[in-house]
Amino acid sequence: MASSFASPSGFVSSKSSASSTPRLRISTRSRRSKSGNVKVVAANFTSKKASSSSSSPSSGKKQQQQQQHTQKGEVVKFSSSSKGRRGGLDVESKRTSPSKDQPHLYFDEAVIIVSGGKGGDGETFKKAKPKVVKNSKFKRGTQQAKFIELPSAEPADGGIGGSIYIVCDRFTDSLLHLHERKEWRAKRGYHGGAAEYAKPGRERHRVAPEMEPLCIKVPPGTVIRKKRSGELIADLTQPGERVLIARGGNGGLAARRAEKVAGSESMGLGGRTKKEGYADDFEISTVEVESKAWEATKGEDGETMQIELLMRVVADIGLVGLPNAGKSSILKAITKASPEIANYPFTTLMPNLGVVNTQKDEEDELEKLLKMADNGELLESSDAKIKSQTPTIADLPGLIAGAHKGKGLGRAFLRHLRRTNAMVCVVDASSQDPAGDYATVREELRLYNPEYVIRPHVLCFNKCDVEWAKLRVPELIESVESMDEERVGSKPVKILATSAVDGTGMEELAKELAKLMPKS
Numbered sequence: 131m132a133s134s135f136a137s138p139s140g141f142v143s144s145k146s147s148a149s150s151t152p153r154l155r156i157s158t159r160s161r162r163s164k165s166g167n168v169k170v171v172a173a174n175f176t177s178k179k180a181s182s183s184s185s186s187p188s189s190g191k192k193q194q195q196q197q198q199h200t201q202k203g204e205v206v207k208f209s210s211s212s213k214g215r216r217g218g219l220d221v222e223s224k225r226t227s228p229s230k231d232q233p234h235l236y237f238d239e240a241v242i243i244v245s246g247g248k249g250g251d252g253e254t255f256k257k258a259k260p261k262v263v264k265n266s267k268f269k270r271g272t273q274q275a276k277f278i279e280l281p282s283a284e285p286a287d288g289g290i291g292g293s294i295y296i297v298c299d300r301f302t303d304s305l306l307h308l309h310e311r312k313e314w315r316a317k318r319g320y321h322g323g324a325a326e327y328a329k330p331g332r333e334r335h336r337v338a339p340e341m342e343p344l345c346i347k348v349p350p351g352t353v354i355r356k357k358r359s360g361e362l363i364a365d366l367t368q369p370g371e372r373v374l375i376a377r378g379g380n381g382g383l384a385a386r387r388a389e390k391v392a393g394s395e396s397m398g399l400g401g402r403t404k405k406e407g408y409a410d411d412f413e414i415s416t417v418e419v420e421s422k423a424w425e426a427t428k429g430e431d432g433e434t435m436q437i438e439l440l441m442r443v444v445a446d447i448g449l450v451g452l453p454n455a456g457k458s459s460i461l462k463a464i465t466k467a468s469p470e471i472a473n474y475p476f477t478t479l480m481p482n483l484g485v486v487n488t489q490k491d492e493e494d495e496l497e498k499l500l501k502m503a504d505n506g507e508l509l510e511s512s513d514a515k516i517k518s519q520t521p522t523i524a525d526l527p528g529l530i531a532g533a534h535k536g537k538g539l540g541r542a543f544l545r546h547l548r549r550t551n552a553m554v555c556v557v558d559a560s561s562q563d564p565a566g567d568y569a570t571v572r573e574e575l576r577l578y579n580p581e582y583v584i585r586p587h588v589l590c591f592n593k594c595d596v597e598w599a600k601l602r603v604p605e606l607i608e609s610v611e612s613m614d615e616e617r618v619g620s621k622p623v624k625i626l627a628t629s630a631v632d633g634t635g636m637e638e639l640a641k642e643l644a645k646l647m648p649k650s
C-alpha cells in the first residue's frame with residue numbers, strides 16, 4: 131500500500147466522468163505545475179453540450195463560468211477564453227496524495243529510495259591559481275617589487291558526498307512524511323576547488339570537507355529493511371539512535387595527487403615540477419588511480435538503496451476491545467493523552483500513546499529521577515526504575531470479528547501490539563453480550579498471533595456507571611472464568627468494573643498496570 135503514490139497522469143478516469151452529464155475525453159498532454167498539481171493543457175470535450183457550446187457563441191459565457199466536479203478533489207474548469215482552443219478546458223487537479231486522504235492506511239509503512247551524495251571532483255591545476263600579494267617592503271625608487279607571487283595553492287581532492295542517516299526521533303509519531311517524498315538524495319560533496327571556502331577561516335585544505343549528512347527522522351519503533359532482499363538493517367527503538375543507510379561517494383583526486391600515485395614526477399602539470407614550491411608530505415589517497423590519471427578525477431557516486439520502513443509503536447501495554455467500548459476514554463482517564471472520543475465505531479484510526487500517571491507518593495521520587503536524567507547523573511538502575519513506574523499505554527483502533535482476515539480496519543494495526551508486555555481488554559458492560567464481546571476480541575488476537583493471548587491481561591468491564599450494567603458484572607465474571615482457554619487464551623490477571631466517565635476503577639487499573647511492568 132505504501133507504494134501507491136498519486137499518479138500524475140491519472141487525473142480523470144472514465145468512471146469518474148460517468149456521474150457528470152458531459153462525457154470527457156481528455157488528451158493526456160499534461161504538465162506538472164510548480165505546486166505539483168496537474169494541469170491539462172489541452173483536452174477534447176466530446177459531449178453534446180460541449181459541441182453546442184463551441185458552435186453557439188452566446189452560451190459561451192455561461193460555459194466559461196461553469197465548473198464541473200468530476201472526481202473528489204478535482205475541478206474541471208470550462209474555459210473558452212483560451213485562444214485557439216475554443217471548447218478547451220482546464221483541469222486543475224487538487225487531488226491530494228492518498229497518504230493525506232487516508233493517513234491511517236499509510237502512517238506506519240513507507241518505501242523510499244535513498245541515495246548518498248556524489249563525491250566532489252578533484253581540483254585541476256588550472257583552478258589552483260598562484261596567489262599574488264602586495265609587497266609591504268615596496269618603495270618607489272628601490273629594487274623591491276610591488277607584488278609577490280606566492281607559490282600556487284596545492285590542488286585539493288573532492289570531498290565525500292553527504293551520507294544518509296535514519297534517526298530515531300522522539301517527536302516524530304508516524305511515517306507519513308516519507309510519503310511526500312519518494313527519493314531522498316543527500317547533497318553532492320564539495321569540489322576540490324571549494325576546499326578553500328568550505329570551512330570558516332578560509333584555510334586551504336588538501337581535501338575538501340565532507341558534506342553534511344541528510345538525516346531522515348522516524349518515530350521510535352521503526353524497523354528498516356532492504357526492499358528487495360528483506361534484509362534487516364535496523365530496528366530503532368531508542369530516541370537518538372541513528373543508522374547509516376547510504377554512504378556518500380568518495381571525492382575525486384586532485385591533479386597533483388593523481389600525478390604522484392601514477393609515479394610520474396616528470397609529468398609536472400602546468401610546467402611545474404615537484405620541487406617548485408610543493409610540499410612532499412601530502413598523504414597518498416588509497417583510492418586506486420588508473421595509469422595516466424594524473425588529471426583530476428571525478429567524484430564517485432553515492433550508495434543507492436530502496437528501503438522499506440515499518441513502524442510498530444513502542445508501548446508497554448496495549449488497549450484492545452471492540453469499537454466504542456471506551457478504550458480511548460480509559461486512555462484519557464489514566465494518562466495525560468487527549469485522544470478523540472465519540473459515540474461511533476472506529477473513532478480511533480491510528481494508535482494513541484499515553485504515559486500512565488503514577489501514584490502521588492511516587493510522583494516526587496519520579497520527578498527527582500527525571501531531574502537526574504536531565505542532568506546526566508542517572509544510573510542504569512534508576513533508568514529502569516523510571517520505566518517501571520511509567521508504563522506507556524497504546525490505545526488501538528477497535529477490533530471486530532474477522533479482523534485477522536482484514537475486516538474492519540484490517541489487520542495491519544494489530545502488529546502494534548508486538549512490542550507490548552501486557553494488554554488491557556476493554557469490554558462495554560452495557561452491550562448486548564459483553565462476555566461474547568470479550569471472547570471475540572480474544573479469539574481475534576489469537577488468530578492473528580497466538581502469542582498475544584499468552585501475555586498477561588487485565589479485563590475491564592467498562593461503562594459501569596450505567597446502573598444495570600454494573601449489576602451484570604458478577605455474572606459476567608463467572609462466564610468469563612468458565613471460558614475455554616484454548617479459545618480465548620490465558621485468563622485475565624484481574625477483572626475490574628470500571629467507568630471512564632466517573633473514574634470508577636481507574637486508580638486500581640493504573641496500579642495493576644504498574645504491577646504488569648517488568649521489575650528492574
Ligand SMILES: Nc1nc2c(ncn2[C@@H]2O[C@H](COP(=O)(O)OP(=O)(O)OP(=O)(O)O)[C@@H](O)[C@H]2O)c(=O)[nH]1
Nearest residue numbers: 453454455456457458459472476477478528629630
Ligand atoms: N456511560 C459511559 N460512557 C462511556 C464510558 N467510556 C466511554 N464512553 C462513551 O462511549 C463512547 C465511545 O468511547 P470511545 O472512548 O471513543 O470508545 P473506543 O473504544 O475508543 O472506540 P473506537 O475508537 O471507535 O474503537 C463515547 O461516547 C464515550 O463517551 C463510560 O465509562 N461510561
Ligand SMILES: [Mg+2]
Nearest residue numbers: 457458477478
Ligand atoms: Mg478510540
